[in-house]
Amino acid sequence: MALELDTIPALSAAVVSERLGARLGGRVAFSSAPRERDVTARLERADDLLEAVRELSGGLGMGLATVVATDERREREGDFKVRYVFEPARPTGEPLADLFVSVVVSAAATRPEVPSLTPLLPEADWHEREMRDLFGIEPIGHPDPRTLVLHDGWPAGLYPLRKDFDARMQPERLPAPEFPHVVVEGEGVFEIPVGPIHAGIIEPGHFRFSSVGETVLHLDARLFFTHRGLEKRVEGLTPRDAFFIAERLCGACSVSHALAFAEAVEQIAGVTAPPRARFLRVVALELERLYNHVGDIGNICAGASYHAGTSAGMRLKETLQRENEQLTGNRFLRGFVVPGGVYHDGAARAAAIDRVARETGDRLTELMLALERNPSVVDRLDDTGILTPEEARDLGVTGVAARASGIDRDARRDHPHAAFGGPGAVVPRVSTDAAGDVHARVTVRAAEAAESVRLLRQLVASLPPGPLCAPLPDVLPAWRTGVAVVESPRGASIHWLRTDGAGRVDRYHVRSASYANWPAVPVAALRAIVPDFPLVNKSFELCYACTDR
Amino acid sequence: MLRTLIQSLRDGVVTTRYPDAPAEVPERFRGAPEPEVGRPFGALPTASVCPTGAITAGEGAAYTIDLGRCIFCGRCADEPSDGAIRIGREFELSARRREDLLVRIGRDADGRVTELAPEPADTAALGERVAERIHRTLGRSLHLRHLDAGSCNACDWELVALLAPHYDVRRLGIDFVASPRHADGVIVTGSVTRNLEPAVRRTFEAVPEPRVVIAVGACGCSGGIAPASYASAGGVDQILPVDVYVPGCPPRPEAILFGILLAVGRIEAKRRPAPAR
Ligand code: SF4
Numbered sequence: 001m002a003l004e005l006d007t008i009p010a011l012s013a014a015v016v017s018e019r020l021g022a023r024l025g026g027r028v029a030f031s032s033a034p035r036e037r038d039v040t041a042r043l044e045r046a047d048d049l050l051e052a053v054r055e056l057s058g059g060l061g062m063g064l065a066t067v068v069a070t071d072e073r074r075e076r077e078g079d080f081k082v083r084y085v086f087e088p089a090r091p092t093g094e095p096l097a098d099l100f101v102s103v104v105v106s107a108a109a110t111r112p113e114v115p116s117l118t119p120l121l122p123e124a125d126w127h128e129r130e131m132r133d134l135f136g137i138e139p140i141g142h143p144d145p146r147t148l149v150l151h152d153g154w155p156a157g158l159y160p161l162r163k164d165f166d167a168r169m170q171p172e173r174l175p176a177p178e179f180p181h182v183v184v185e186g187e188g189v190f191e192i193p194v195g196p197i198h199a200g201i202i203e204p205g206h207f208r209f210s211s212v213g214e215t216v217l218h219l220d221a222r223l224f225f226t227h228r229g230l231e232k233r234v235e236g237l238t239p240r241d242a243f244f245i246a247e248r249l250c251g252a253c254s255v256s257h258a259l260a261f262a263e264a265v266e267q268i269a270g271v272t273a274p275p276r277a278r279f280l281r282v283v284a285l286e287l288e289r290l291y292n293h294v295g296d297i298g299n300i301c302a303g304a305s306y307h308a309g310t311s312a313g314m315r316l317k318e319t320l321q322r323e324n325e326q327l328t329g330n331r332f333l334r335g336f337v338v339p340g341g342v343y344h345d346g347a348a349r350a351a352a353i354d355r356v357a358r359e360t361g362d363r364l365t366e367l368m369l370a371l372e373r374n375p376s377v378v379d380r381l382d383d384t385g386i387l388t389p390e391e392a393r394d395l396g397v398t399g400v401a402a403r404a405s406g407i408d409r410d411a412r413r414d415h416p417h418a419a420f421g422g423p424g425a426v427v428p429r430v431s432t433d434a435a436g437d438v439h440a441r442v443t444v445r446a447a448e449a450a451e452s453v454r455l456l457r458q459l460v461a462s463l464p465p466g467p468l469c470a471p472l473p474d475v476l477p478a479w480r481t482g483v484a485v486v487e488s489p490r491g492a493s494i495h496w497l498r499t500d501g502a503g504r505v506d507r508y509h510v511r512s513a514s515y516a517n518w519p520a521v522p523v524a525a526l527r528a529i530v531p532d533f534p535l536v537n538k539s540f541e542l543c544y545a546c547t548d549r
Numbered sequence: 550m551l552r553t554l555i556q557s558l559r560d561g562v563v564t565t566r567y568p569d570a571p572a573e574v575p576e577r578f579r580g581a582p583e584p585e586v587g588r589p590f591g592a593l594p595t596a597s598v599c600p601t602g603a604i605t606a607g608e609g610a611a612y613t614i615d616l617g618r619c620i621f622c623g624r625c626a627d628e629p630s631d632g633a634i635r636i637g638r639e640f641e642l643s644a645r646r647r648e649d650l651l652v653r654i655g656r657d658a659d660g661r662v663t664e665l666a667p668e669p670a671d672t673a674a675l676g677e678r679v680a681e682r683i684h685r686t687l688g689r690s691l692h693l694r695h696l697d698a699g700s701c702n703a704c705d706w707e708l709v710a711l712l713a714p715h716y717d718v719r720r721l722g723i724d725f726v727a728s729p730r731h732a733d734g735v736i737v738t739g740s741v742t743r744n745l746e747p748a749v750r751r752t753f754e755a756v757p758e759p760r761v762v763i764a765v766g767a768c769g770c771s772g773g774i775a776p777a778s779y780a781s782a783g784g785v786d787q788i789l790p791v792d793v794y795v796p797g798c799p800p801r802p803e804a805i806l807f808g809i810l811l812a813v814g815r816i817e818a819k820r821r822p823a824p825a826r
Pocket residue numbers: 582598599600601602603604614618619620621622623624625626
């Protein structure tokens with residue numbers, strides 16, 4: 001393995017095709033899709049999947065970005081398809097190649113099965129369980145037989161994302177045994193159930209702790225309580241209508257999701273947003289990052305019982321959300337990014353944004369100083385909820401959570417979107433910390449917030465001239481796929497969109513940053529005591545809405 | 550400690566005076582879509598422009614915009630419609646009855662847009678009676694248990710904002726409590742997902758009577774972006790008896806506060822039935 005590590009070639013489509021082709025003895029067909037620069041590798045035999053993945057994840061150092069299943073039983077090949085999308089994942093300190101490698105396998109229309117990747121790649125776990133629940137595609141060899149998305153009482157043999165399932169159907173809730181939580185048994189071991197309804201104003205999820213005294217032995221997290229069926233909901237809609245739903249996958253990351261969807265649509269249409277729009281999109285994106293980060297730092301203070309910090313964080317966040325509303329008409333910046341460009345100009349708000357960014361930066365510096373000077377706070381943050389770099393890598397963690405465990409990745413640099421690529425590209429400084437504890441996640445968040453302040457001030461002072469929006473065709477091209485990644489406040493969110501024969505949405509799949517990061521929370525919780533769990537949880541600050549969809 | 554104190558003194562009081570003083574909304578704020586009276590009726594946009602199906606254009610003179618379904622995207626006013634619809638600035642939209650959220654647009658003899666009065670009340674709305682009982686039992690204070698029944702979290706964050714220094718709803722005797730057993734009612738965000746329905750019912754049942762139910766946001770009012778489906782009940786009133794509906798996507802904090810004050814009978818709805826004849 002060490003030898004392979006040292007000999008990773010610079011990744012490109014050509015290198016990947018050559019290595020994969022050689023490894024699979026030619027039983028693979030390549031095409032340049034979804035984007036011209038990408039690779040789609042169609043395997044002749046699903047049995048070759050593990051071999052292909054060993055090459056990608058081992059030899060080539062790539063990580064699993066997302067898994068997209070489609071029901072193509074009514075199409076030419078009459079089967080199900082599963083696409084395993086990989087991306088460069090081994091940090092080099094340099095920008096990583098902006099490349100997606102999709103390995104495509106076919107699963108039979110009757111009794112669809114594919115080999116499970118989870119024993120090899122832990123990050124595949126949820127993707128495969130989700131595919132089993134929603135499509136009835138069985139990942140053979142998956143270690144966990146439990147359902148993920150569909151909860152108790154869902155009738156067996158009904159798969160909502162299959163094309164012949166009517167979305168309006170509301171199947172009767174069947175009597176069901178209690179969900180088999182994974183718990184530790186033994187003398188003195190307690191089980192602590194928490195949720196799905198929590199004590200505060202937070203989203204719903206169920207946590208089952210097994211503990212001895214205050215020590216956490218195991219944490220089983222059950223999510224998908226807020227599964228709204230949104231991927232099914234948009235099927236058959238025009239991308240223009242579907243956009244409003246994409247923008248509402250998650251409140252706190254509205255811009256990120258709107259932008260990722262818009263870029264996927266633009267890719268399909270072959271349209272590029274004008275320069276001014278691309279820069280204004282970054283303004284919105286950094287405002288979103290900033291208001292989230294300052295609010296999150298405040299909430300971590302709440303977890304550490306430092307109330308002056310909580311209140312300061314809330315105040316800063318509110319000030320920013322008021323500016324959001326001035327700029328876009330909505331406190332969550334909704335209605336600003338639109339497919340093709342942006343809706344409003346930013347010139348009239350440039351001075352105000354500059355001022356609010358500067359003040360936020362100053363206040364945040366004060367807050368961080370006060371926090372670092374307060375030993376009772378620092379003591380709570382240090383060494384609490386450690387996620388090691390190896391764990392972060394194996395679980396495919398993204399965003400602040402990854403960077404605070406020493407993983408130097410940021411989609412703004414590695415998959416440049418909006419004005420992070422192209423002429424006059426905006427270059428963000430990426431901050432990392434190797435400690436992997438709550439303290440590291442706070443520090444990285446604060447550094448990123450400061451960087452957002454710098455970027456915002458630079459951006460509003462140098463917006464390029466020109467139109468705000470490029471025209472999109474009324475009907476999008478048929479049977480095209482777009483894939484877009486945006487670095488949201490919580491990390492990389494990946495949107496995969498395919499049009500049908502009428503240019504409407506055939507399949508839309510979102511792997512949000514929170515989806516990638518949730519499996520890390522129970523791991524980090526093992527390095528904390530039960531009363532510190534809220535603190536650990538807040539240091540990751542994950543959403544449920546965009547995870548559950 | 551001293552430093553913290555000095556900083557607080559420097560910041561001064563940031564709390565709004567709403568509802569005693571009106572809230573100011575920014576120029577670009579998107580409130581309720583409104584008909585422009587006097588414009589040609591035929592210029593109204595077709596129902597299909599609305600991404601959530603909030604617009605119904607029936608036969609002849611019936612044209613309604615359902616504020617309970619509206620996600621305030623502004624698209625109906627953007628379509629070429631000869632200015633027949635504009636995006637207004639009104640955000641105090643909470644109502645006791647679902648039908649009070651319908652903007653009813655009519656057509657006069659000259660084929661021009663008119664705004665019709667809301668549906669008249671049949672009987673005294675149940676919500677009002679509950680509000681009266683709550684008012685009698687609890688005085689002016691209201692403690693609510695929040696229930697996220699499958700929101701996108703935007704409405705939830707606005708509830709959190711109500712506790713922040715800028716709004717500080719506790720100054721008005723309103724608070725969000727940890728246990729339903731300590732609550733006078735529930736404030737529900739989201740369309741009620743299939744996976745949350747049992748928890749939603751059980752939480753509600755744990756609230757002692759009399760109890761109010763406030764549905765917040767487009768999803769809470771009508772299902773919003775998640776209408777009835779395999780995964781969603783399509784709105785809080787499909788599961789619980791709703792006393793007050795708070796439209797918005799999300800409603801801004803003052804809009805939610807308006808709805809809460811309405812639920813406890815401390816304020817009158819702007820959207821309410823015409824008196825029964
Ligand atoms: S503003 Fe409301 S009514 Fe108008 S199109 Fe948007 S959601 Fe529909």
